[in-house]
Amino acid sequence: MKILILGAGKMGSFFIDLLSFDHEVGVYEKDPKRLRFTYNCQRFTELAEIQAFEPELVINAATVKYTLAAFDEVMPYLPDNVILSDIASVKTGLKEYYEKTGKRYVSTHPMFGPTFANLNQLSEENAIIINEGDYMGRCFFKDIYSRLDLNIYEYTFEEHDKTVAYSLSIPFVSTFVFSAVMKHQDAPGTTFKRHLRIAKGVLNEDDYLLQEVLFNPYTHDQVDQMRMELKQLLEIIDNRDADGMKAYLTKIRNNVKRDVDALK
Helix, strand or coil, X not given: CEEEEECCCHHHHHHXXXXXXXXXXXXXXXXXXXXXXXXXXXXXXXXXXXXXXXXXXXXXXXXXXXXXXXXXXXXXXXXXXXEEEECCCCCXXXXXXXXXXXXXXXXXXECCCCCCCCCCCCXXXXXXXXXXXXXXXXXXXXXXXXXXXXXXXXXXXXXXXXXXXXXXXXXXXXXXXXXXXXXXXXXXXXXXXXXHHHHHHHHCCCHHHHHHHHCXXXXXXXXXXXXXXXXXXXXXXHCCCHHHHHHHHHHHHHHHHHHHHHHC
């Protein structure tokens, strides 16, 4: 299959490496410096080269801020029978966009990234395939993700956004609060150092991605729930309520245990 990848960033390069030995892969990237370390693929910097390549599948790996803009730029140069696809972690507006194009499409979300995941060992990582897209496109990505030993889940666009609001906004906001109140420690403990490492990774993410995750319409309720939990915990602390603290710790340990058991 002829596959065009938009963007040669971290995830774009990952998909080039993943697909280029089984498919004819081209990558379109306007910054030539990003193409220096790509191999076994055709490298395009001009739109006319895309038209000549005639891709059967386009994987949009541009950063979330430019996902729709990247599609708009290449759309006039794509064949009518092409399958459009994205790997965006924020799907806002994508369903409506795809339906306006009239082209076949498939949308997925690899729930991992180069910041924390070991890209050579992904058996503990997840991927979401939106079940509203093209059947053959979904089968293509399901095969890829299965070969990577990823855990695959199929959601609608709406279910995906609800999942992202839970799985990304909670750790992001927790990290923001930790970072906002932290002070320099000459002799930090192990737990502090681990939180600091996570904070550095999260804050290295693209600003627009962080913004869009938090502006997800389902994020507010998750953050509000965190606020209520903090209020309850602060009351226990202020009252030095030993029984209340024991009950609270029991509750959160059961929450963690339930999630850990579900992942086994």
